[in-house]
Amino acid sequence: EPEVTQTPSHQVTQMGQEVILRCVPISNHLYFYWYRQILGQKVEFLVSFYNNEISEKSEIFDDQFSVERPDGSNFTLKIRSTKLEDSAMYFCASSEAYRGRAIGETQYFGPGTRLLVL
Amino acid sequence: RKEVEQDPGPFNVPEGATVAFNCTYSNSASQSFFWYRQDCRKEPKLLMSVYSSGNEDGRFTAQLNRASQYISLLIRDSKLSDSATYLCVVNGDDKIIFGKGTRLHILP
Numbered sequence: 001e002p003e004v005t006q007t008p009s010h011q012v013t014q015m016g017q018e019v020i021l022r023c024v025p026i027s028n029h030l031y032f033y034w035y036r037q038i039l040g041q042k043v044e045f046l047v048s049f050y051n052n053e054i055s056e057k058s059e060i061f062d063d064q065f066s067v068e069r070p071d072g073s074n075f076t077l078k079i080r081s082t083k084l085e086d087s088a089m090y091f092c093a094s095s096e097a098y099r100g101r102a103i104g105e106t107q108y109f110g111p112g113t114r115l116l117v118l
Numbered sequence: 119r120k121e122v123e124q125d126p127g128p129f130n131v132p133e134g135a136t137v138a139f140n141c142t143y144s145n146s147a148s149q150s151f152f153w154y155r156q157d158c159r160k161e162p163k164l165l166m167s168v169y170s171s172g173n174e175d176g177r178f179t180a181q182l183n184r185a186s187q188y189i190s191l192l193i194r195d196s197k198l199s200d201s202a203t204y205l206c207v208v209n210g211d212d213k214i215i216f217g218k219g220t221r222l223h224i225l226p
Contacts, residue, residue: 033214043162043205043216091161105150105209109161 002026004110006092012116013082021077021113023092032075033093033107034067036060043091049075082117089114121145122208124217131196132225138192139220141206151182151189152207156219162205165191196224 005024013019025032034046048055049067064086066078075094079086093107124141131137143151154162166173168180168189179192193200201224206217 035216042218043156045214045216048214089159106152106164106167109163111161 002028004092004094004108006090006110006113008113009111010114010116012118015084015117016081019079019082019115021079021090021092021115023075023077023110024073025075025092025094026108027073029094029096029108031055031095031097032067032069033095034077035091035093035109036088037091037112038085038088046077079115082115084117087115087117122206122215122217124204124206124220126218126220128221128223130223130225133196133198135196136192136194137196137222138190139204139222140188140190141208141217141220142186142188143206143208143215144187145208145210146184146187148187148208148210150209152209153178153180153189153191154205154207154216155202156205157202162216165204193222196222198224198226200224 004026007022011019032049035043036046037043045058046061047057047067064080068076089112091112092110095105095107097105122143129137151168153165155165156162166175166178166180168182170182172181177194181190201222203219203221205219208215
């Protein structure tokens with residue numbers, strides 16, 4: 001069964017450093033997403049991406065964050081200058097279709113990257 | 119009122135019992151609804167979509183009540199492997215919102 005993959009599984013970084021989290025969505029999916037989950041808290045939507053541009057973003061997704069699809073398979077989340085409060089699990093997800101189109105909008109999640117900012 | 123609200127639990131239920139939990143949402147324009155399960159320190163995994171007419175998948179039944187703005191999940195004949203956190207997900211016009219989840223412990 002096709003699945004979303006993410007690398008690395010864990011990342012430790014110093015405050016102020018840049019990190020890039022990588023995801024390989026399911027190959028025939030067209031919509032990609034990033035979420036974060038701070039330990040013990042709920043999953044929070046960050047951004048959705050379609051056709052090489054951001055579709056929607058939340059208030060969390062400020063100028064420190066950017067996303068890119070550098071090639072036909074990878075989807076990346078960059079945090080430019082990490083803060084302590086960026087420590088969280090970051091999940092990538094993908095779907096065939098977008099919200100409101102009931103068929104194919106199911107999102108499949110990758111296993112996550114646990115980011116720890118020291 | 120919170121956008122998506124769930125009873126955090128935990129629900130401690132003996133194996134074989136039936137358990138149900140609800141999720142309420144505040145945006146009446148919400149378009150689609152899902153239940154995901156999340157095991158400790160793992161990614162959310164889709165359990166089932168929730169359709170207006172209600173739907174069933176084996177031991178799991180999901181219902182949507184648009185008038186009262188809630189969705190429900192019923193688990194029959196619960197198994198030890200059902201122990202997890204169950205996340206309600208609501209897709210609105212401009213937001214994808216997860217509930218905080220309901221923790222379920224199935225007791226042997």
